[in-house]
Amino acid sequence: MTRSTDIRRWIIDHYLQDGLDGSELRLETRPMPELAPGQVLIKTRLLSLDASNLLWLSEREDYLPQLQIGDPMRGHIIGQVDASRHPAFSEGQHVVSLQSWSDYIVADGDTLLDDALTMTLELHPEIPLDAYVGTLGLTGWSAYAGMIDVGQVQPGERVLVSGAAGATGIMAAQIAKAAGARVYGLAGGAKKCQLLVETLGLDGAIDYKGCDDLQAAIAEVIPDGVEVFFDNVGGETLDAVLPNMALHGRIVASGSVSQYGKAAQYGVKNLPLVTTKRLRIEGFMILDYLDRVPAMLETLEQWFLEGRLLNQNHLVQGLENAQAALPTLMSGGNTGKLAVYLD
Numbered sequence: 001m002t003r004s005t006d007i008r009r010w011i012i013d014h015y016l017q018d019g020l021d022g023s024e025l026r027l028e029t030r031p032m033p034e035l036a037p038g039q040v041l042i043k044t045r046l047l048s049l050d051a052s053n054l055l056w057l058s059e060r061e062d063y064l065p066q067l068q069i070g071d072p073m074r075g076h077i078i079g080q081v082d083a084s085r086h087p088a089f090s091e092g093q094h095v096v097s098l099q100s101w102s103d104y105i106v107a108d109g110d111t112l113l114d115d116a117l118t119m120t121l122e123l124h125p126e127i128p129l130d131a132y133v134g135t136l137g138l139t140g141w142s143a144y145a146g147m148i149d150v151g152q153v154q155p156g157e158r159v160l161v162s163g164a165a166g167a168t169g170i171m172a173a174q175i176a177k178a179a180g181a182r183v184y185g186l187a188g189g190a191k192k193c194q195l196l197v198e199t200l201g202l203d204g205a206i207d208y209k210g211c212d213d214l215q216a217a218i219a220e221v222i223p224d225g226v227e228v229f230f231d232n233v234g235g236e237t238l239d240a241v242l243p244n245m246a247l248h249g250r251i252v253a254s255g256s257v258s259q260y261g262k263a264a265q266y267g268v269k270n271l272p273l274v275t276t277k278r279l280r281i282e283g284f285m286i287l288d289y290l291d292r293v294p295a296m297l298e299t300l301e302q303w304f305l306e307g308r309l310l311n312q313n314h315l316v317q318g319l320e321n322a323q324a325a326l327p328t329l330m331s332g333g334n335t336g337k338l339a340v341y342l343d
């Protein structure tokens with residue numbers, strides 16, 4: 001590997017207000033420092049762009065410490081150890097870690113070892129690297145924990161996934177299919193719906209952008225009611241699904257991407273149905289399931305090698321294009337995992 005003499009990283013210039021304006025971050029270049037004893041130099045190979053990036057860029061409280069103006073932007077990466085002055089890390093080793101939007105990361109080896117969000121990665125020789133950013137990465141683990149541990153999906157159950165062609169949703173849908181459920185997806189656009197049904201074998205898909213009345217469209221496709229709803233979108237989508245839930249249905253609250261970065265949050269009107277339909281709504285954070293990742297990864301790798309999981313990524317080339325790619329998550333421009341390839 002050729003090592004750069006500089007490090008480039010995206011710095012927070014200002015918080016987002018009501019949606020992204022595309023200038024929240026600025027790209028900074030600084031000289032590559034000498035590694036001190038105990039430090040590790042990681043070269044970023046893939047930077048994951050996640051819906052949670054919008055939360056981290058806002059001043060609203062979320063599940064991680066608030067980033068400050070002038071801080072490097074936080075992001076999940078797959079990196080490769082470029083140089084090490086720590087005995088536990090060796091050159092060439094791959095790591096997944098929550099770091100920053102940088103092409104190189106200088107990290108303290110002991111801190112990496114203590115960090116639950118940093119793991120060394122044994123790449124399977126028959127699996128491409130980019131599969132580890134989505135299908136076998138954090139969004140894959142989240143979908144697994146949400147659908148299996150929280151949703152406790154059972155064979156034959158009617159499952160609906162919102163944001164079904166996005167990174168987390170596409171995995172949640174495939175995992176529910178692998179568990180033997182009848183699976184339906186909500187996605188924006190006929191092309192995404194076609195992929196869900198024709199390529200992934202879902203039992204149905206609804207183009208929410210192409211229908212006037214989403215609640216009625218769901219009732220038509222799933223007349224007996226949704227038993228498990230894996231919700232990535234929240235807001236109006238959740239409102240349209242609630243009347244379509246079966247008695248005693250479960251809602252896995254994965255996230256509410258439709259509301260991220262918005263100044264005014266949508267108030268869900270149909271929440272009283274949670275009582276009358278005896279529903280259970282349960283949120284989860286993947287951070288609480290990290291000890292299960294090695295086991296999840298083993299299952300996901302096996303399903304991947306058996307051809308049961310599609311590696312569907314939307315890759316953008318070059319760290320300099322990261323900020324411009326972020327709004328894709330709000331416009332629905334991505335199918336599958338949005339990530340930046342730095343190689």
Ligand SMILES: NC(=O)c1ccc[n+]([C@@H]2O[C@H](COP(=O)([O-])OP(=O)(O)OC[C@H]3O[C@@H](n4cnc5c(N)ncnc54)[C@H](OP(=O)(O)O)[C@@H]3O)[C@@H](O)[C@H]2O)c1
Pocket residue numbers: 049050051052138139142163164165166167168169186187188189192232233237253254255256257258259284285286287328329330331332333334335336337338
């Ligand atoms: N709980 C956890 O631990 C955990 C972990 C990871 C991710 N998540 C959650 O998973 C969700 C998806 O995140 P991701 O990073 O995988 O992003 P993603 O699904 O790859 O991208 C977001 C997708 O959401 C859809 N979308 C955006 N705005 C929408 C709106 N107003 N109404 C309906 N759909 C909209 C778009 O697809 P369309 O073209 O279909 O509109 C877009 O492609 C987020 O809510 C995130 O917080 C949760």
